[in-house]
Amino acid sequence: MAKISKAYSDQEFINSKDARTLRILSEYLQPEAKFKFNHINHTVVFFGSARISPDNNKFGTAEYYNIAKNFSYELSNYSKELKKEIGDTFYICTGGGPGIMEAANRGAHEAGVKTIGLNISLPFEQVPNPYISEELNFEFHYFFTRKLWLLYHAKALVVFPGGFGTLDELFEALTLIQTEKLAKYNMPVLLYDSNYWNDLINFQKLLDMGMISPEDLKLFRFFNSIEEGLDIVKPELKRNIKIVNNTL
Numbered sequence: 001m002a003k004i005s006k007a008y009s010d011q012e013f014i015n016s017k018d019a020r021t022l023r024i025l026s027e028y029l030q031p032e033a034k035f036k037f038n039h040i041n042h043t044v045v046f047f048g049s050a051r052i053s054p055d056n057n058k059f060g061t062a063e064y065y066n067i068a069k070n071f072s073y074e075l076s077n078y079s080k081e082l083k084k085e086i087g088d089t090f091y092i093c094t095g096g097g098p099g100i101m102e103a104a105n106r107g108a109h110e111a112g113v114k115t116i117g118l119n120i121s122l123p124f125e126q127v128p129n130p131y132i133s134e135e136l137n138f139e140f141h142y143f144f145t146r147k148l149w150l151l152y153h154a155k156a157l158v159v160f161p162g163g164f165g166t167l168d169e170l171f172e173a174l175t176l177i178q179t180e181k182l183a184k185y186n187m188p189v190l191l192y193d194s195n196y197w198n199d200l201i202n203f204q205k206l207l208d209m210g211m212i213s214p215e216d217l218k219l220f221r222f223f224n225s226i227e228e229g230l231d232i233v234k235p236e237l238k239r240n241i242k243i244v245n246n247t248l
Contacts, residue, residue, distance in 0.1 A: 027145035031118075031138055035153065038135060042090040042241050043116065043153045044075055044233070047169045048100025048160030048192075064160050065103045067192065071158065071226045072107025078234055079113060088241055090155055091116055095146075095169075096137065100160045102129035109133075120146050147172065151182065155240040156233050157189045159220075161196045174219050178212075185243045188236045190229055194222035 013019055035041075046068060054065040072092050083089040092108035094101035096117025108115035109131040117132030120140045128137055140146035151173060159170050173189060176182045191197050206212045223229040 024142060024145060027140055027142055028148070031149050034135065034138075035149075038114065040091055040114075040116070040136075041153055042088065042155045042237075042244070043093040044090050044156045044158060044237065045093045045150055045154045046072065046100060046104035046158045046160070047095070047162065047166050048103075049162035049166060050095075050097045050099040050101060051163070052099040052103075052161075054103075061161070064100065064192070067226065068100045068103035068158075068160050069107040069110075071192075071229055072104040073111050074107075074226060074230055075233070076108040076111035076113045076115075078230070078237075080111075082238060082241070086238065086242060088245055090237060090241065091136075093118065093150065093154070095119065095150065095165075096128050096132055098127065098129055100162065102131060104158075105129055105131035118146050118149055151176065154182075154187060155237055155244070156187060158192070158229070158233075159189065160192045161200075174216075177219050178216055185240045186236065187240065188233055189220040190232060191220055191222050192224070192229070194224055197222065 007013060014022065048064065048068060049061075052061045052065050054062050056062065076092060079089040079091065091114055092104055093116040094104045096105075096119035101117070105115045105117055106129070114133040114136055115131065116136040116138075117128055118138050118140060119128050120143060128139075138149075140149075147169070150169070157170075157173055159166065170189075170191075173182075177187060177189070197203075203217060207214060207217060221232060223232060
C-alpha cells in the first residue's frame with residue numbers, strides 16, 4: 001500500500017476550494033513571522049505606476065522614477081540616523097514590481113538598507129524587481145492580504161502618479177484613515193506632483209458636493225520636490241514611531 005500523505009502535504013487539497021481558508025491564513029502568518037524575525041515594525045510605503053521607466057520618457061514620466069528613487073534613498077539614509085537617535089527605525093516597502101515600486105526599492109538598496117517587496121501574482125507587469133532584499137521578498141495570491149501587509153506597519157505613505165492600481169491603493173488608504181481603521185496616529189499621506197493629481201481628480205468638487213468633510217482634504221498633502229517631501233515626512237515619522245513604541 002502506498003504511503004498516505006498528511007493533509008498539509010497534499011498539494012491537490014491545499015490548492016483546492018476547500019482549503020482556501022488555509023491559504024488565506026498562510027498569507028497572513030508567513031509575512032508576520034518574517035517581519036518579526038527581521039525586526040520590522042515600521043515602514044514607509046511607496047505606491048505608483050508599474051509602467052513608469054527611467055528609459056521611456058514618452059509622456060514625460062521618467063522624472064517620476066528618478067524622484068522616487070532619490071526620495072527613497074534620502075529616506076533610507078534618514079532611517080539610519082533615526083536608528084541611532086531613538087533606537088528604532090523604518091524600512092521602505094513597495095508592491096514589489098517594476099516602475100515606481102522598483103525605483104523606491106532601488107533607492108533603499110543603494111543606501112545599503114533592507115527593503116521590502118510585497119508582490120502579487122498577476123497575468124502581466126508584476127515581476128519582482130531586483131532591488132528587494134531576498135529575505136523580504138513576498139509573493140501573494142490574494143489582494144486583500146497583500147493590502148493588509150502594505151498598511152499594517154506603515155507610518156507614512158508616499159504616492160506617485162499611477163493608474164487603476166495606484167488609485168485603488170490611495171483611496172483605500174484614505175478611507176481607512178478617514179474611518180479610523182488604522183492605528184490612531186496621524187499617518188502622513190504624501191502625493192507627488194500636485195499638477196498631476198489636481199488635473200486628474202477634482203478633490204474640491206468632492207467637498208463642494210458634500211461628499212467629504214473639510215477635514216478630509218487634510219488627510220493628504222502634495223509635495224513637488226524631494227526637499228519638500230522630507231520636510232513633511234521626517235518629523236512625522238519620528239513622532240509616529242515613538243507613539244507606537246510607547247504603546248507596545
